[in-house]
Amino acid sequence: MTSTRSPFTATALRARQIAVMQRSGIIDLRRPLRVRQKSRAVRTLGPIASGITTGAKWYGDRVALIDGNGSMTYRDLDLASNTVAHRWLMQGVGEESTIAVLCRDHRGLVITMIAAAKLGTRLVLMNTGFSAPQFADVALRERVTAVAYDTEFDPIMAELPQHIEQLGDPSHTVSAGGADTAIPLPSRQGQFVLLTGGTTGTPKGAPRSVDSAFASAQFLDRVPLEAGQTVLLCAPLFHGTALSQFILAVNLGCTVAIHGRFDADRALAQIESLRCDAVVLVPTMLHRLLNSPDIDVRDTASVRIIFTAGAALAPSLGNRAIERFGPVVYNYYGCTETGTATIATPADWLAGPGTVGRPPLGVLVKLVDVEGNIVSESERQGTIHVGNSISFHGYSSGGGKAISHGLMSTGDVGHWDSDGLLFVDGRDDDMxxxxxxxxxxxxxxxxxxxxxxxxxxxxxxxxxxxxxxxxxxxxxxxxxxxxxxxxxxxxxxxxxxxxxxxxxxxxxxxxxxxxxxxxxxxxxxxxxxxx
Incomplete structure (x- = not known):
């Protein structure tokens, strides 16, 4: 663990990425035209809209989304997002605009994300827990020019500066149906901005764009999500955990069930009724799921993946989950700025409960001590640094994460065990x-x-x-x-x-x-x- 260089040459890495993507079904080398179409769509529309537009062409009648109002196919989402994008064009929204979205998890939020990408617009995913002053502060800092929002947030909108256009509730437009007329392709991909957790201060904006479909291989290398499965998203979509898995799922042609405000009993009912293959949640949700009185009466045998991220998974909680669901727990570690760092498979967890696993394909992780040297010994602590092609390039407001040996700090301290599994010991500023x-x-x-x-x-x-x-x-x-x-x-x-x-x-x-x-x-x- 002393080298900061990738163990693969660029050619070998790309070959392995292609093999992983082929295995999962995100690409099909027997259909080279589709591979080229997908690659072009990702470069122009980004990872979200490209999954929907290609899905509408290839399997338009497949159910893409399930929310509290029912289901929508890939074609439905494509047409509905056209309607929203056309309306926004008439309201002056374009490639130079920045749209903030403040919506609960429902089809309106998803269609907003797709429509913004079709216009090449910069999109800021706002935390639904913001107060009016917090929202206004972030909106001004991120140079927001327009806001799409649920009507429940009208009081927050009332306190916004007048120069910010209020686009209203996207669900109202969605209910009116979809437009057959496509939106002209933007000249460039629009960024989407994730906000940091803000647990120790004001949330910062971390802009992102994904120019290559190969980035998906880093997840699919460690997590066996496959084409056509059903995925239940319990974590909120404005959070990187759920967003990353949503992006993967729609590009695999999966059916995504959006849970909304978390309720453990309802989540178990969804797992049973929808025969969910994968469940995406944070450890608090997993804890509540296991404590639900319905846990022993609901049929959860369909679950092949429990993907947990966003906070530390306690060894006892992970062990309880494996006892109840079987060896299906995948423990993700990363941060908004670096993207993926490591993922623990069920085998990793059983070998070292509490571990966050190993770096997946194309990701490099090293520990750096206080003198700036790479830590090579097991059980010795160092600050975790990550090399990832989807790492951000700086906060919207300026500045970024510390860099050492060409790798970006997560701000966490951790150690390797003797088997090469990573354990996170805590935030360096929480010590x-x-x-x-x-x-x-x-x-x-x-x-x-x-x-x-x-x-x-x-x-x-x-x-x-x-x-x-x-x-x-x-x-x-x-x-x-x-x-x-x-x-x-x-x-x-x-x-x-x-x-x-x-x-x-x-x-x-x-x-x-x-x-x-x-x-x-x-x-x-x-x-x-x-x-």
């Missing part, structure tokens, strides 16, 4: 220094999750006059008789003495962001106040 000892919350949290009386847990550092920082554990109890002293004694028997939390706080639920991550700002406030 707690207590009494001179460096502690990462993740290790303590994973240990707490393994306790039979603990349902959920998070750990934060609190200012302390004596120790600089002291450890504070916030716990959702499964058993109300669990005491603070019992928690401390448990950690004392499992970990080093300096990792025992001084404070233990029991709550009804942990503070989380809309994407399911621990809200570290809220945690700091909660633990500092002791309530």
């Amino acid at each position: 707690i220094v207590s009494g001179g000892e460096n502690v990462f919350p993740g290790e303590i949290e994973a240990t707490l999750y393994a306790h039979p009386d603990v349902d959920e847990a998070a750990v934060a550092g609190v200012s302390d006059d004596e120790f600089g920082q002291r450890l504070s554990a916030v716990i959702v109890r499964r058993n109300p008789t669990l005491t603070e002293d019992a928690v401390r004694q448990y950690i004392r028997t499992e970990l080093a003495r300096f990792k025992v939390p001084r404070d233990v706080l029991f709550v009804n639920e942990l503070p989380r962001t809309t994407t399911g991550k621990i809200d570290r700002k809220a945690m700091t406030s909660l633990t500092s106040n002791g309530r």
Whole structure:
């Protein structure tokens, strides 16, 4: 693990990528004309619209999307997005525009993404959890010129500057049917902008474009998603986890069921009724799924892939999922800026519970120590750096992630085990220094999750006059008789003495962001106040 160079030549890498894509069905070398059509469409329209337009030509009557209002075929989505794009053209939207979209997960959001790509417009995917000031702040920073939104967000729109055009609810146009007249191809691919989590500050815009269909090979190398399957998206589409899998699914000609606001019982019902092959969610959702009273009465035998990302998957939670669903858990690790870093297959997880696996095809991952040297030894920590063809090239507002050895930092600290599996130990800025000892919350949290009386847990550092920082554990109890002293004694028997939390706080639920991550700002406030 000392070289920063790819183990494959460019030719060998491309050959392996083609083999992976052929195996999954995303391309068919027996139909070279379709391969050329797909390649041209990706370069011009981007990864989302290209999947829909080629799908409409090749298998137009296949169901592409299922939401709360029913199903739509690939042809339906193509025509409906034409209607929206034509309307926007009349409203002055073009290649120089930037559209923000603030919609729940439904067909209106999907059609907005397709229509924007057909116009070559820059699209900003907004977090539906934003307050009006947050939305306005991000919209101004991203130079938004127009907004498509659900009517429930009318109060937020009322506070926008007047120069930002309000395009209204895309679902209203969708319900009017689709237009047969195609949109002229844009002169270039429009970017889409993902927002960082913003758990420690204002979310930043990370612009993206995908110029090559070969980028899909990095997922398909490790995750056995195949053409024509049914995929349930529980994670929100404005989040990179769900968006990446949505893009893969539509380019494979899959049927994508959009879940919307998460409800564990409804998700289990969808898995059963739709015979879902794959489920995409964040660990919090997986936790709720396993705790649902319906988990043992619903038929989930169809599930071949549980794709989890967006937050750390505790070893105990991943193990519970495998016990219930079988060896189908794929644990993804990456960030908005770098894209994919590693993916753990079920075999990886069973070999090392808690692992995020290995880099997939075409991705390079190295650890870098505080002196800037590459870490080659197992079990030794370093900051995780990634080389990926789909890494972003800087935030919309300027600046970017740290670069070392030509690789981009994720901002996380991790280590390799002796088998070459990667483990993430925590954020480099989450490290707690207590009494001179460096502690990462993740290790303590994973240990707490393994306790039979603990349902959920998070750990934060609190200012302390004596120790600089002291450890504070916030716990959702499964058993109300669990005491603070019992928690401390448990950690004392499992970990080093300096990792025992001084404070233990029991709550009804942990503070989380809309994407399911621990809200570290809220945690700091909660633990500092002791309530």
